[in-house]
């Protein structure tokens with residue numbers, strides 16, 4: 001693979017976190033945009049980025065850029081690319097694209113022209129045509145055609161790297177792993193921050209990502225297949241060496257707790273954590289969120305409650321959001337509290353002053369990660385109710401005592 005521009009894409013709202021991740025890996029950003037960043041690189045960078053980036057969706061390797069004002073021109077220019085040197089002779093290729101111009105009404109036609117250019121050139125050079133289709137588990141070619149400018153890339157990730165591979169059992173409305181990671185990066189989570197409590201954990205994404213970060217497990221570490229593995233010059237030893245260099249912490253300092261009142265969610269989260277290799281680092285327990293054990297000392301509590309997309313749901317959820325505010329106020333003093341929600345009306349019901357609000361998007365819904373500094377007397381709303389009896393913290397490898405639930409003081 002010759003050195004070229006590498007375009008690293010992500011969901012639009014998480015690009016500041018992606019930029020920081022790429023810089024932290026030591027790369028110079030050539031260009032930063034709302035849905036990604038560009039650097040220069042070759043094999044080493046492609047492997048490093050696909051292995052380590054928590055917030056990216058894909059890493060694109062630029063093959064060629066040119067001008068085209070009609071589909072035939074796209075075909076001619078794309079056919080000049082020596083595809084037989086890039087795609088294995090008996091390979092399989094899938095075309096993905098973004099097309100925005102007046103020359104193409106149906107994006108499938110642009111894909112077809114590019115696919116024809118690839119298979120025709122390979123047929124001329126090799127005497128056989130590669131297979132093609134929608135599967136992204138082998139060579140993936142990405143076409144970006146905006147106005148009269150065309151960029152042709154190899155998608156070195158293949159299947160998206162926004163998923164970190166462990167969530168075989170999703171529960172209700174799971175967060176995509178890259179977004180969960182971005183929330184944790186936004187909150188400044190690391191293994192020196194104390195405890196991490198994730199009530200309403202669902203399929204466990206936030207807790208699993210927190211454990212992977214604390215244990216320094218790269219998101220690509222256990223993945224067996226990437227797009228770059230289906231490029232002619234790929235040498236499997238390059239990946240094996242990258243995997244061998246990873247130093248994972250078997251034991252972390254933080255105490256990570258994940259709870260949900262639904263037993264199926266806890267079961268799914270446990271299985272997912274096992275697949276991620278962090279099940280021994282997380283204490284899972286079935287319980288209502290208010291009863292989640294809160295360890296003594298510093299730490300963070302993070303919840304992703306349902307947002308209520310239908311009217312009736314929103315009414316029912318009001319009391320849940322109010323109870324979250326009470327829980328923060330009564331049981332989580334001294335901690336940082338975070339709520340990820342897509343419903344600003346419900347967020348107001350929490351009744352606590354936010355320290356910060358970070359904008360995100362989840363499945364096209366505008367969301368916020370609300371940050372609360374939970375010190376005594378931080379509640380603005382004087383209405384609150386007594387809390388349920390405190391529950392002892394689970395056995396763990398740290399001996400931090402459980403913080404006693406303080407008595408409620410009414411202003």
Ligand SMILES: C[S@@+](CC[C@H](N)C(=O)[O-])C[C@H]1O[C@@H](n2cnc3c(N)ncnc32)[C@H](O)[C@@H]1O
Pocket residue numbers: 171172173174175176199200201202203204205206259260261262265287288289290304305306320
């Ligand atoms: C939006 S989902 C969380 C998704 C999670 N972030 C993930 O990535 O999988 C909300 C979760 O809150 C749980 N939940 C709702 N009300 C609860 C309550 N009062 N106590 C505990 N869990 C609750 C639901 O069972 C559901 O799993």
